[in-house]
Amino acid sequence: MSETDSFVKFKKVDKSYDGEILVVKDLNLDVAQGEFLTLLGPSGSGKTTILMMLAGFETPTNGEIYLDGEAISNIPPYKRRIGMVFQNYALFPHMTVYENLSFPLKVRKVSKDETDKKINKALSMVSLTGFETRMPGQLSGGQQQRVAVARALVFDPKLVLMDEPLGALDKNLRESMQYELKHIHESLGVTVVYVTHDQGEALTMSNRIAVFNEGKIQQLSNPDKLYEEPVNSFVAEFIGENNTFQGEVSEISGNKCRVKLGSGDEILANPISVKLKGDKTKISLRPERALINPEEKIENKFKGKIEEVIYHGDHTRIRMNLLGKSQFILKIPNSSARMDLKLGNEMIIGWHSKDCRALDLT
Amino acid sequence: MSSETQKILTTGGIPLEESLKKVEKRNKIKAFLLVSPLLFFLIIAYISPIVSLLFTSIDDRMVTNMLPKTFKAMKQWDGKDLPSEEVFEAFYQDYKILIEEKRHGKLSTQMNYEKNGFKSILKKLARKMKKFEEGNYKEQIMAVHKRWADVEYWRALKRRAPTYTYSKYLKGVDMYENEEGKIVEVPEERRIYKILWLRTLEIAFFVTLFCFLMAYPIAHLLATLPMKYSNLLMICVLLPFWTSLLVRTASWMILLQQQGIVNDVFVWTGLVADDSRPEMMYNKTGTYVAMTQILLPFMVLPLYSVMKTISPSLMRAGKSLGGTPFITFWKVYFPLTIPGIGAGCLLVFIIAVGYYITPELVGGASGTLISNQIAYQMKSTLDWSFASAMGLMLLTGVLVVYWVYNKLVGIDNIKLG
Ligand SMILES: Nc1ncnc2c1ncn2[C@@H]1O[C@H](COP(=O)(O)OP(=O)(O)OP(=O)(O)O)[C@@H](O)[C@H]1O
Ligand SMILES: [Mg+2]
DSSP states (O other), rough: TTTTTTSSEEEEEESSSSSEEEEEEEEEEEEEEOOOOEEEEEETSSSSHHHHHHTTSSSOSSSEETTTTGGGSSSSSGGGGGEEEEETOOOOOTTHHHHHHHHHHTTTOOOOHHHHHHHHHHHTTTOTTTTOOGGGGGGHHHHHHHHHHHHTTTTTOOEEEEEEETTTTTTHHHHHHHHHHHHHHHTTEEEEEEEESSSHHHHOSSSSEEEEEEEEEEEEOHHHHHOOOSSHHHHHSSSOOOOOEEEEEEEEEETTTEEEEEEEEEEEESSSSSSSSEEEEEEEEGGGGGGEOTTTOEEEEEEEEEEEEOSSSSSSEEEETTTOOOEEEEEOOOSSSOOOOOOTEEEEEOOGGGEEEEEEEE | OTTTSSSOOOOOOSSSHHHHHHHHHHHHOOEEEEEEEHHHHIIIIIHHHHHHHHHHHOHHHHHHOEEEHHHHHHOOOSSSSSHHHHHHHHHHHHHHHHHHHOHHHHHEEEEEEEESTHHHHHHHHHHHGGGOOOSSHHHHHHHHGGGGGGGGHHHHHHHOOBBBOOOOHHHHHTEEEEETEEEOOOGOOOOOOHHHHHHHHHHHHHHHHHHHHHHHHHHHHHHHSSSHHHHHHHEEEEHHHHHHHHHHHHHHHHHSSTTTTTHHHHHTSSSHHHHHHHHOSSHHHHHHHHHHHHHHHHHHHHHHHHTTTTHHHHHHHHHTOOOOOHIIIIIIIIHHHHHHHHHHHHHHEEEEEEEOHHHHHHHHHTTOOOHHHHHHHHHHHHHHHHHHHHHHHHHHHHHHHHHHHHHHHGGOOOOOO
């Protein structure tokens, strides 16, 4: 891709605040026009820093960022037409909701009628019509966040950056706002770079997700691929639940490898990051891919003992001791035909080799 | 009917309202006991001096007490012609006692304030009185000096008859009550206090303005610089604050005098010729410079404490929404600092209005303030009631400023930290 193809382009960007630690390392990232890209990562992994560089409040220590084909370092922040929802909302506390929303329109000299129209539209988008005269201090945390979202969208920016815009909402409101935001994104066709450390949110909303850790992209792909096919053990452990086994490759051929565990048992696995016999590896298996009482000819089949049963409403989680590991988790949907899940019962567990991925050891 | 509705009871069966009151009363007593030492201290150290100041300022019993019989006798006098023999006799007897008790000097000073020329005729009378014969005091006193036969002087004496007077307040604004009882301004060449009041206001205003202009960027830097620099800067602001006031004022004297360092630098850089070094001390310039420096922390600290609470992401939000740095500053940052500006300006202005030491030392004749005049009245002319009157006028002025501020900005908008 050349600089002009993608809408936002990070090219070899490094960032350090103190000259000692690189908070962002060699970042190369392209965002297409109209895309909803999520940056996902644990706290302190550099997500906010990347947004700040894009918005122009931090300068890259090295490298260049392009926005719509133009090197961004030449454009001051107030000319970038980037709407931003800050992690702490950053509503102007001395202005009413209306004044907060009219600020970006006023500086653009939009007429009064037009302003009213746009503000009405933006407020109804986040279902806050009628709150125009309130001060931010008179709003709940969730309402403030929604005002911040409305403010970032009201002036029709070409790019919207959102830094954990739903962090303060309760589960129900959060979910409905997720759909709302997704809907807004689709109807406006605006490009969104979204930051969260909630993996569920990332999976439901995004076109693509970039998983960050320690300033580096660990994996960049669409949600299903990210979940089903993590490329390293950080991603596998960060996204969704995961059963792991550590071992050493004893045999490798094509798309299968045999891994010998510490307990002496052997597992057939899908080699992702291992290449040679003798490589140390961590095997990752999603709980829902483990089958109870599987068919006879399944590749991996072991006997385990139930150690804990936890009721979760729609499903039941079972912790069992399997292959010398007492942290093996199983998820069983709660259908009417319940199995005999009792503490101390023994069960046969099995899985296909393609579902258990031999990843790097970290 | 609402009044008939059942009263809410606590689980113990006592009406809720009553039990709430009981609990609150106990809390109130506790709170009162806690603040009572402070209240006591305030009454002793603040309120009682002000009340006594008020009395001193209108108290004119000094002369009345010295001449009790005279004023008693004067009650019948209509003030048109010379008073009768009884008044003269009463005056002779009062004055005699004063001379014996050696208090007559004070009377002559007091009366001379009232009318020029009183001092000399009282002195002369004191000398001549020893040889007076009994009876016919009117003749004898009038013979001492021709002014004793002038009804004006007796009228001046009668004017001192009331025990309480507001004349000191009039004097404080260059006015007085003339012989006809009308309030008029003193002649042009004797007006001094009005100029002094205006100058005090002017200096306090400009010192506040200079402090504001200097403190705003300093406070902003303090609030936004990284910790290690802002600590250093904070020490730079506070270090002078911890130094004695006298030392700081003295150092300004060393810097600003005609052979001082600042002037030396001016000459050295060729800004001024050696023989025309500018006068920077013992005038308004000195007062401005020294007071601005001394009062600067009182502006910096409230501003800093307010700016510290303004999240940097607000400015960023303003910019990302399309505001130029100036618009963002003016529409977002500045309005948020107004509580700090209010607190700082009010603090500096009120301190400046009553400032004493610095103008006394570096102000010279044209740079002194009303407090210097108050001190002068107390130390040199010993006119305590006039000093009290001016002190109270100053206090009233400050309260008015406070009131206006409250009306304009609202006192609950103030933030000191
Ligand atoms: N202004 C700053 N000065 C110095 N270090 C900073 C600054 N801002 C962030 N950092 C450091 O940079 C790293 C990345 O911070 P960043 O705010 O980008 O994390 P984040 O991914 O947004 O985390 P979170 O999910 O908690 O918001 C952190 O280690 C943080 O301590
Ligand atoms: Mg962050």
